[in-house]
Amino acid sequence: MNLARWYMKAMLTNGSLWFWAVAFMAMWLGIGAFLESLGVASTRSAVVAYTTSWYAVIVLIALSLLAAVIAGSYAYGSSALAYAFRYSRLTPAGYLASIVGGSALLGLVLNVVLLGATAGMFGLRFATTILPADPAALLGVSLLGGVFFMALSSTLALLAINHLGLRSADFVGYVPLVLSFVLGNAQVYVAFPRWFVYGSPFNDLTSLLYQGYSGNPPTVELGTAAVSLGWVPLLLGILVWTAALVGCTLVLLRRIRARQLEERRQI
């Protein structure tokens, strides 16, 4: 049973998601374009690298905000899911398939909006056209990113709901955001070893977004030399993480425990 249409509607009419994942992130893009860019060299390659770095990190954080909203939706609907799996035609696999499809499309929507904001603001600041080199790859990565963050937040939220309680579910909803902020930004400033970037889904996504926008593979330092990251291991890395987390979500959904919203009260 496909619920993706309703899931998309619920998400796309969520004012908080639009404010935090779009307006707030667009504000940061504006800061990157107009305030932080004073020291950027005026060469085309420097401008593209600078613009793309901002874009990749901002999209990663926007997707993690989507993850926070999804985690909250489990806290809100744990009783409804437990009921629907027993007393309706909805199955855990059917529900998961719906939110996989819906989250992929939401990732796409967020990416397209932020892509436009990036190209517009950075193009205006540097008085040049900075369009993505491989839009099709970017669209694919954003679909995958939406699914990855949905699966990550679902796994964390369901673990908390099934074993810890709604209070913990509220906190774990922010884990993807914290990891995205730290690892996404750190990749700009820290020379991570290659194995770490390939193994980290957050850095896989950032790197693929960087490559899709700039057309150049991101690099890591190996001794004194800069080594390019291959897109195949990056893609494999995020695919494996996503598949594993989707599997975990399905197992946890089948055992979802109903919690009452009052339990969510922190104070």
Next chain:
Amino acid sequence: MLDIRGLTVTFPGTTTPALRGIDLRLEGAKMVVVGANGSGKTTLIRSILGLVAPSSGSIAVGGTDVRTIRGEPGLSTNLAEVYRLMSLPVRDLVRLFARLKGGDPAEMEGHLRSFELDPALGKRLYELSTGQQKLVGDLFAVSFGPRLVLLDEPFDNVDFGRRRRLVGLLRALPADVLLNTHELELLGSFADWQLGLMFEGQLLGPFSVAELDRLYLTRGEVRGALAVLRSSVGTFSVTRDAGDRPVKSATSLNALVESLA
């Protein structure tokens, strides 16, 4: 349709059970369970829905244990928490649940219109008044061809005119019904239904609402009693035609027990 045997529920961190050895069978029947707030009525419904795990005993719906039941759209409830599947306007929730239950959304939209709740269609559940939320839950429960309906305080915060219409709808509903209420004065509307009395997690009955005038509560354990209640304030018996206090005279079951304790 519903078969409960020896159901006991004790919540984590507590020693006093919320439900104590409940036995209940409902097949081709409708039952009102009367009890004060906190007596365990909602916990009973949440247990049947699979939202609360039993500490012991069993619950079967349509012959299948609730712990393993899947894909049985014939059971429905008015508890609002089960309709929070997604944050959507009521109109979309109606369509969504019609699809999940295999029903026609026009049926519930018709109910909403007849209860003058059309304006609720464009609002989310949390945007409705408490009474509107309760009625929308009630109408979800009776829509889409249910075979067993579990109603928790369906008349709370509902105005008099709509109460009457809801009573008529429930009486005519071709389904088994388990209806919880703390309002003894409502019983007159359900004269041909079964009656259960709930106190401190124990369910006494089934009696018949029609014989309410003949039921008495009596101190101690009386030989030949219809049911015996062992509570924290003493032991009482439900007797017929004679006893210490007529059940009908009480404003609530708590008040009745307290008057004898």
